[in-house]
Amino acid sequence: MNGGGTLYRAGFVIGHDGDTHRIIADGAVLVRGNRVDYVGPARDFSGASDETVHLPNHMIMPGLVNLHCHTTGAPLSRSLLEDSGNPAFFMSGLYDYGRFRKTDSEETREVIRYSLAELLKSGATTIVEVGGSDYVDVYRESGIRTYLAPSYRSAAWDTPDGKKLEYVWDEEAGLAGLERAVDFVSAHPSGEDLIGSMLAPAQVDTCTPELLRESRRAADELGCRLHIHTSQSHTEVGVMIQRHGGSSLEFLEGLGILGPDVILAHTILTADHPDSNIPWCRDGQILETSGASIAHCPWVFGRRGTVMHSLGQYVRRGVNVGIGTDTFPQNMLAEMRWAAILSKTADNNPLSATAGTAFDAATVGGARALGREDLGRLSEGARADMVFVDCLSFDMVPVRDPIRNLVYGGSKSSVDKVMVDGKMLVDGGRVLLWDEDRLAVRVQEIAEKMWDGASARDPLGRSPDDLSPPTYPFGWTEDAGGDEA
Ligand SMILES: [Zn+2]
CATH class of the missing domain: 3.20.20.140 (Metal-dependent hydrolases)
Known part of the structure; x- marks a missing residue:
């Protein structure tokens, strides 16, 4: 390592010129440590980097x-x-x-x-x-x-x-x-x-x-x-x-x-x-x-x-x-x-x-x-807080204006990688630090316990079903079908 950082080259980079975000087709972002060191067209980058990551189908945008x-x-x-x-x-x-x-x-x-x-x-x-x-x-x-x-x-x-x-x-x-x-x-x-x-x-x-x-x-x-x-x-x-x-x-x-x-x-x-x-x-x-x-x-x-x-x-x-x-x-x-x-x-x-x-x-x-x-911006000296969106995901195609697609139709499944302060925290759409499946199971268990004890904590003894009736009745009975009297 010579400290040259990593150059991310992407189909779109959302840079900031001091006034406004700009959409740069075939753009590049150089990350050195926890900072952005270059943003602009890939062809204009003349510096050195330790490695180059090619992401031709991605948009790199500020976190x-x-x-x-x-x-x-x-x-x-x-x-x-x-x-x-x-x-x-x-x-x-x-x-x-x-x-x-x-x-x-x-x-x-x-x-x-x-x-x-x-x-x-x-x-x-x-x-x-x-x-x-x-x-x-x-x-x-x-x-x-x-x-x-x-x-x-x-x-x-x-x-x-x-x-x-x-x-x-x-x-x-x-x-x-x-x-x-x-x-x-x-x-x-x-x-x-x-x-x-x-x-x-x-x-x-x-x-x-x-x-x-x-x-x-x-x-x-x-x-x-x-x-x-x-x-x-x-x-x-x-x-x-x-x-x-x-x-x-x-x-x-x-x-x-x-x-x-x-x-x-x-x-x-x-x-x-x-x-x-x-x-x-x-x-x-x-x-x-x-x-x-x-x-x-x-x-x-x-x-x-x-x-x-x-x-x-x-x-x-x-x-x-x-x-x-x-x-x-x-x-x-x-x-x-x-x-x-x-x-x-x-x-x-x-x-x-x-x-x-x-x-x-x-x-x-x-x-x-x-x-x-x-x-909130990608410009020289900004923190390396970046989101890498897969523009070939089902929610993003066809892509001409990637911000419009992201705001009106993008979903979490379009988000491939997320970097904070130069460190990748999400890759392949999954958080790297924790086991997502385990967390989902735990939150379900925690909520079930909480719902079970809810009416005891309410001065009027109301249950979650009293305060928030379910969308349809729970359960099924033989005559629920309502065939004959
Ligand atoms: Zn609040």
Whole structure:
């Protein structure tokens, strides 16, 4: 080895020229260590490399940035939260479905491994994980670039009767949570290491003004990002209007919390949303001027019939938007597709958002939210976080515009290899570190145990079938066929 690195030569390379992604046919990427050292047409490469890998049927693109996920529990909501919801909370699953999830720490580790495998296989190379800070070792073991956001709040949600939302306040606990989070962020500074961190006062409606101001002050001192869930449910919109006389974003702006280092998760039910019924609030103007980024997770809202109004309009107004998976499936390719399609649907306009709008959000948008010019793009000096897509896979042919094909039709089966920080973590569509089949079996076992114990944890004794009736009745009887009376 002379340190010349590996030259990947591919049918398409998605390079970045400082302004925009560009599609380079017969392109090349030189990886030296954990950095990209050359991007451009293969014919223009005149340097030396230790080896050359020829991938004439592949597209090499930047790794995707998942700006918002909960990998400790997300898979366990699958089969439960779709086609269901509590009418008392406008069908949101936020307030009384969470108590079904219960895992011990060994189980949580397995769920995280499963989640990270699922994300890597969909092309995610960087994630913002909200809540998993007790499991740093698992994220580090995985090799995926992780921003851990330990979450804390002044109040917990509770709904003993399943009808009314109660806030159980414990302001001291919120401040103690901030203190622990500050220690965590101090110990895991963002930058060179694969593990970074940020502060995450949990939700706009569960934090006191004092906790939010203290969080802002701590973030300034630490030089870290601030992450908060906001404008995410009709219940929250109503509570914030009653409590503070304005929208969630007006509340945050009034506290002096917002700025370019803030990531607002969701930001769906803003004044711009026709169903929020707060058209007099200044949300649009606040988003335009504050510089805060939005972590847009279209699928989790779309499945409840709620869409952002709209991704295309936010982007055209200059708001920085990234993409997150939030719940399940943890699939960045699907999330990009929903982002584009639901924006078109919201605006009744096929050009409201394009494949490029979604791909930008999932790459440079997420990177900008993290303050990282070296992520979400392939250019000289960027981190070697790359996804290798097989353009001859069934989902990708015929290929003229590979980004369009990937966003509108690509699936995990098109993703052949994924590299993070110069290290190959997925090859042949399989994660290299863990046994995927074993993880799938474990997640099934963990979920079955959790469902069995669920009604004992619900104050009303409801079972998963009560809260989430199955698509068709389970079981079969002789007269189920309904022949004769
Ligand atoms: Zn979330």
